[in-house]
Amino acid sequence: MHQHLFEFIRELYQTKDFIPLHAPRFVGQESAYVQHTLDSTFVSSVGAYVDRFEADLASYCKVSKAVAVMNGTAALQAALYAAGVINNDLVVTQSFTFVATCNAIHWSGAEPVFVDVSELSLGLCPKSLADFLQQQCELTEKGCIHIKSQRRVRAVVPMHTFGHPVQLDELMLLCQQWQLVLVEDAAESLGSLYKGRHTGTFGRFGTLSFNGNKIITTGGGGMVLCADANDGMALKHLTTTAKIPHSYEFVHDDYGFNYRMPNLNAALGCGQLEQLDGFIADKREIAALYQDFFAGSEFRCIKEPTYARSNYWLNAVICPSAEVKTQWLESAAEQGIMLRPAWRPMHQLAIYQHCIRTKLAVTEHLAEHLVNLPSSVRETL
Structure with missing residues (x-):
């Protein structure tokens, strides 16, 4: 699956060069x-x-x-x-x-x-x-x-x-x-x-x-x-x-x-x-393309809630296991495509381990399984 994903991402951004997670676009004033x-x-x-x-x-x-x-x-x-x-x-x-x-x-x-x-x-x-x-x-x-x-x-x-x-x-x-x-x-x-x-x-x-x-x-x-x-x-x-x-x-x-x-x-x-609305439109199109790519697979794309319109700043997918997530991250780095894991949860950092907390089952599951995908606005905008 991951090799097909990397090919899809290169086609999405129409480049064989390094693909960052999110790069700025300066095309206006x-x-x-x-x-x-x-x-x-x-x-x-x-x-x-x-x-x-x-x-x-x-x-x-x-x-x-x-x-x-x-x-x-x-x-x-x-x-x-x-x-x-x-x-x-x-x-x-x-x-x-x-x-x-x-x-x-x-x-x-x-x-x-x-x-x-x-x-x-x-x-x-x-x-x-x-x-x-x-x-x-x-x-x-x-x-x-x-x-x-x-x-x-x-x-x-x-x-x-x-x-x-x-x-x-x-x-x-x-x-x-x-x-x-x-x-x-x-x-x-x-x-x-x-x-x-x-x-x-x-x-x-x-x-x-x-x-x-x-x-x-x-x-x-x-x-x-x-x-x-x-x-x-x-x-x-x-x-x-x-x-x-x-x-x-x-x-x-x-x-x-x-x-x-x-x-x-x-x-x-x-x-x-001045370009924000155009950026959002392109990012929402990118999100839809990712969702189509993963449809029917064991990977779950994060979609906007039904009550909301998201700017889809970063697209995210939930991997079926922590091992698959690690394999994706390592393989992507070798091929010049930047993926990103979720942040380490704050309660797992030494500086915040002492803080009051409730049960954090969803937080810990996301940290183990989530991967962010390249989500830059495309040059064809």
């Missing part, structure tokens, strides 16, 4: 916009493209305010701070995620709690969250308290894994019932829709990443989507060193973050965002 920033000399953290990128992204996602920052991790850390997460808090998230999700929680002074993911979305499972809250927590006048540790459970951070939206209605209801703040890690899901509405716009905050391997890139960058305009203005102030606007004085009224996105990066983002 990116070069012109970046050159404009060079000509203007406004290449750093002040410039028209930062304002434009924020406004364009807010309009695209239909939120009150979008705040550009230097990367997705900074976006999540700033959002957690603005959501009220403080030292010694607990934040519920998924172990099946990239380490940046948990690192942002850690550097907020809090600690992650791991619940399982859903086989439906590969993102945080509402039933697993409900079981944790009902079995290990109580709602008091101080909020949601973890009974054994007596620590405050402050927030829930689901990640829309590989671009597939989680079951947001159920998660929002649980957050409402237990007085928890919902912060969406939408780093991988720009352009994905939950029941017709953009991911990252359901929680108080949503965060995006524009790393070089994301569906659009600014080289390095991130964005915080804010449901409330006042939250957005406060977060913009906080992430730009909390400096009070003045023509020459330097007065800062809070312990701000220097998380500003450079104008140079924002210019690249403006050019990329």
Whole structure:
């Protein structure tokens, strides 16, 4: 099977050269916009493209305010701070995620709690969250308290894994019932829709990443989507060193973050965002072709949930055994095709082994059997 797959991938991308997992595509106005920033000399953290990128992204996602920052991790850390997460808090998230999700929680002074993911979305499972809250927590006048540790459970951070939206209605209801703040890690899901509405716009905050391997890139960058305009203005102030606007004085009224996105990066983002719909259309076509290829086999392609439209940032397939997965990865590397295993689950990393967790059967199965396939937008777009 794997040799037929490799031939299919080479035909899909029409090349005999190395095929990466996900490469950026620059076919629009990116070069012109970046050159404009060079000509203007406004290449750093002040410039028209930062304002434009924020406004364009807010309009695209239909939120009150979008705040550009230097990367997705900074976006999540700033959002957690603005959501009220403080030292010694607990934040519920998924172990099946990239380490940046948990690192942002850690550097907020809090600690992650791991619940399982859903086989439906590969993102945080509402039933697993409900079981944790009902079995290990109580709602008091101080909020949601973890009974054994007596620590405050402050927030829930689901990640829309590989671009597939989680079951947001159920998660929002649980957050409402237990007085928890919902912060969406939408780093991988720009352009994905939950029941017709953009991911990252359901929680108080949503965060995006524009790393070089994301569906659009600014080289390095991130964005915080804010449901409330006042939250957005406060977060913009906080992430730009909390400096009070003045023509020459330097007065800062809070312990701000220097998380500003450079104008140079924002210019690249403006050019990329103009092409996002085309990128999504091509990636959805690629996903359909993979699904046709694996139809009727013992391999299961991950498909968008029926309630969602996924951007299919990364296509994924579940192998019948861990041995088959390893064989695929090794054979692909020898033939110049990049496949990727799932992340090692966070609860299996030494730095997070001590964290509170529920049973994580789906997480561990995915880690043993899942493989990501090349998912770049094709050059024929």
